[in-house]
Amino acid sequence: MNFASDNVTGIAPEILAAIEAANDGAVASYGDDPITQRFQARLAEIFEHEVAVFPVATGTAANALGLAALTPPWGAVFCHEQSHIAIDEANAPEFYTGGAKLVPLGGADGKLSAETIQRLLPGGLGVVHHAQPAAVSLTQASECGTVYRPAEIAAIAAIAHRHGLAMHMDGARFANALAFLGCSPAEATWRAGIDALSFGATKNGALAAEAIVLFDPARAQTLALRRKRGGHLFSKMRFLSAQLDAYVADGLWLRQAGHANEMARRLARGLTQLPASRLRHPVEANELFVELPEPTIAGLLAAGFNFYRWDGPDSGCIRLVTAWNTAPESVDALVAAARELART
Amino acid sequence: MNFASDNVTGIAPEILAAIEAANDGAVASYGDDPITQRFQARLAEIFEHEVAVFPVATGTAANALGLAALTPPWGAVFCHEQSHIAIDEANAPEFYTGGAKLVPLGGADGKLSAETIQRLLPGGLGVVHHAQPAAVSLTQASECGTVYRPAEIAAIAAIAHRHGLAMHMDGARFANALAFLGCSPAEATWRAGIDALSFGATKNGALAAEAIVLFDPARAQTLALRRKRGGHLFSKMRFLSAQLDAYVADGLWLRQAGHANEMARRLARGLTQLPASRLRHPVEANELFVELPEPTIAGLLAAGFNFYRWDGPDSGCIRLVTAWNTAPESVDALVAAARELART
């Protein structure tokens, strides 16, 4: 039973069916097709706002291209020190922005605070020797499985916008965040001040599909060229769009994310009843970070449960990720095994 | 009936079935999966050579990353002036190489000649003021639908290698070229001196899948990092690899390319019987460039046939592209319509 990541999962049946349905006849390439248009219209409706939408196949591409639309090469992007863009993308943001600087910042539970951003601005703005503060990037849900509340986002965005910085959101797990918040997509994004969103689908049931969503069409002007130049413009775009369209149609994205979140909570409920366990962060989305006695961890791994130790090989903390297709039985099996191991 | 491009087609049934079959259970991400390993092994067998294989989703990514493995930022890449890398990739090769220079060169029927390359070398090699000649890129089949013979490749490669340049092949239509040549994949590539190949599948029946193939593993050392940094490393890699694996299994790739080529020849046979028609280039792969009287062109467009005029809006030349799924009936219908139009 695999709790290593939500990217070990396959394709949700509805999304696979949509790919199959799109495989009919000759269709204009590079996005000039009805499925792409339908998805764009649907996303505008869902976000209650004009949007420029750019489907791509990976989260790294979505983040790096989105950031490149927000910052010049001499810019600085403020982000959490644990964020995917800072740690897990092999300098892709630096590559796509032409050499902008990511400024890694601390913050409890994987989240930046308005105070932190406030303290750093205006920074070197307007001084030719310094990187020019250009954007703030938030990860929603965060790498710690926590979720920014709209008011938290708005507080950061207010400061950022006051100084001319743009707001970026890495939403590889945006659906999980939204399912937790229960608010509208608009409230969690542009109404709180987000300018560009990586709208993730891959981890939540797509084959490989994310959408860069720009709420300001003026910023979109050159993103089409950036996407092509990065090799991320699909000729058979209909198959990217079909995934995304099925993902958002009929609320599939939120149903699946809600299920993943529920499985995470179920895990948390079970594991926190063990005597020596401790949650590192609140469990709000589909990841939990839990400290367990070493024999319990070793025993779970030996029993074939699949997950990562989080602080290195001798750590007492593990990360468990649930997904759109995690079975309650798998959760219960892990909890039962851990309980058994704790007892001995 | 659509002869605009081979990228207006959908997914071949065998490849779609492979995607469905791969959608089973939790699988390690980022390429550490059995399907990816199986495809790599199969490709080594097909090419009769150790290969480093990097699946990506677009031809532009395959070309730009492959070139970046062959040239430094201060390098020069010799290519045909009509090549896709020079004309149709929005500076992606410049982006991925960090600013290398593509040197556009003439050549009959879309092909470079050994004489042209000979004349340009050593060029600025070793002189600090000049771009350093680093690679030659051939397009196989070429943008004119013609095919390099292995001896032609070998003649160019001999000169290039003598001066320390690497040989790149844009094989977006490699299968079509090989189906025409009838030789082995090895003879058409590394035995003739090719160092890196963009092995295309998308145009020939995949959803979106190409493989960068390096015949020298030493050059592969950093390509994995380049691919990740470019946002082209798929988390659910199995679905890229499944497409490619089905593509090469049982000779599907060559069967499909052979069919496309046969349809192109069928078109050529039919159209060259018209009084005022003329082929611009030999028809060797799945594209033909044919000059027709303007009323014939206009009539075909009016009748709903889909294709591009090649020299601008008032040109007498059109491009027709056939594909893995072009029906003989479609070909015959176009020829019949043209014959009818020519008569009036």
Next chain:
Amino acid sequence: MNFASDNVTGIAPEILAAIEAANDGAVASYGDDPITQRFQARLAEIFEHEVAVFPVATGTAANALGLAALTPPWGAVFCHEQSHIAIDEANAPEFYTGGAKLVPLGGADGKLSAETIQRLLPGGLGVVHHAQPAAVSLTQASECGTVYRPAEIAAIAAIAHRHGLAMHMDGARFANALAFLGCSPAEATWRAGIDALSFGATKNGALAAEAIVLFDPARAQTLALRRKRGGHLFSKMRFLSAQLDAYVADGLWLRQAGHANEMARRLARGLTQLPASRLRHPVEANELFVELPEPTIAGLLAAGFNFYRWDGPDSGCIRLVTAWNTAPESVDALVAAARELART
């Protein structure tokens, strides 16, 4: 006697004196000093136009930074195939623009024609697959020692501007061109449509000093950051500015360029009287390209005259460059030697 290049010369006495004069006391760094301000004011007066001025130390830096202010990374820059930016800057323009494409074009006597530019536009403008035409770069005086007339520049600029392209001028030998034209600096630049100028001084008597001159202050907004990021912002800026200020004060630049041009004409007059000599291009600035019998060339080299063969080691063409300090006696000595060699 050295006719190899105008960059083998040293510093003009007036310019060296200005450096010495600037070496007095503590002065604010990075350009916030009175000499820099004085030079900027003087240049605005000379060009009869508001200008944004950025002193740098090399011609390559001036060109590459200037072009970067005019073109995005996905842009195309039209230039002559013999231009310094295309041939002699080791991909610096590609580096500074973030990967823009230089499009090398033919043209008699080292000059582009309006017809050539007309034929290429709009090109791929607005089509995502193609490099976006962004700028035209003219070399004034050209690499063939010829000079664009203001009307020639204006004809090209009219076409370029109509399609939204910017006009760049590599003026490493701008003074020589202007001395030939006899018109005002304004007529040769912004009145004819030039948007950015590399205003060269090094070849014409400075230690190492060029100025990027932008006629549209809006384009200057980010150039200060680009210059710093390129490592081209001098801390002791006063010494760059002092060179440039002395260069333009009292017409030194035009006097020196006029002298160099006169020496080139004197060489041309002498050499064209030889029976088997032929000028390749009109002699308008301070370079001449002259075909001579091989024994004459070999004899001149043996006699210690310093110059480059232009078409390779066995060519019958040589390039002779005169400079601000070329002595008439040196010119006469070369002509006399050639006459003597031609006689034998």
Next chain:
Amino acid sequence: MNFASDNVTGIAPEILAAIEAANDGAVASYGDDPITQRFQARLAEIFEHEVAVFPVATGTAANALGLAALTPPWGAVFCHEQSHIAIDEANAPEFYTGGAKLVPLGGADGKLSAETIQRLLPGGLGVVHHAQPAAVSLTQASECGTVYRPAEIAAIAAIAHRHGLAMHMDGARFANALAFLGCSPAEATWRAGIDALSFGATKNGALAAEAIVLFDPARAQTLALRRKRGGHLFSKMRFLSAQLDAYVADGLWLRQAGHANEMARRLARGLTQLPASRLRHPVEANELFVELPEPTIAGLLAAGFNFYRWDGPDSGCIRLVTAWNTAPESVDALVAAARELART
């Protein structure tokens, strides 16, 4: 009296004289001249080691080019969070490296510790998702005016080299550090494990001259091309080399740095006798950071002393920088004024 920076100073008489002496006759350009060769030979002798030397005009160019020789675009460079490369170069290192990541680290008195580096390695080495640790950069003397002892450097280098990282030293004030240490240039660099050094001269009396010094010639292979591509190859190289040659001839560099250091100590001695003063860091080179009562600071500024407040406009800390030409009388005047102000 100006204590704002050592870059507000002019040119030392010996260096200006060397420029004048170099201004004699026609000389081969781009470094193929006897002065450049002499300087290179002299530097090899001074460092007791084969060196590849690349004169450039700014410290930012020296650092960014030197780092680019040590790290790939997907690399990470560990540096102090206050270092010039991290803070004061407008993303030049990111630009020249093609997008490498600077990792800002803490450390007392502006210095990194071996423990800090130890803790971070191997980091993401070999894992495709992470920036690849590639180099450690030390600033000598540091931005806090402190100096690494050879043993401190060696301890860091041992860890770095064990993991394949290269060692970079920003020696914009290397002479000041060496004058403090009293050891040989070799002991402070390659014997302690340094691979590449920015050898600064501008702040210590040059017009504008620094040298990138590589102790491993293999790393030099492509730096010549990088320098040209960056626009940092001077045509009249003799004038860069003449500055540097005069700088190191007869020990001028160490004499001047020693004087600057002595002036800093004199300042420190004087100011620390004031009742409410406190040094932030040990005074080892030519900078001091001293906390003073606000009325004292305001009074000194009002009296025309020139320096920077270090923590913002209301800070109680100021930075005072001495230089090769700081007069003891200026130091005494500042101390006397501060004493007078403290008394009132």
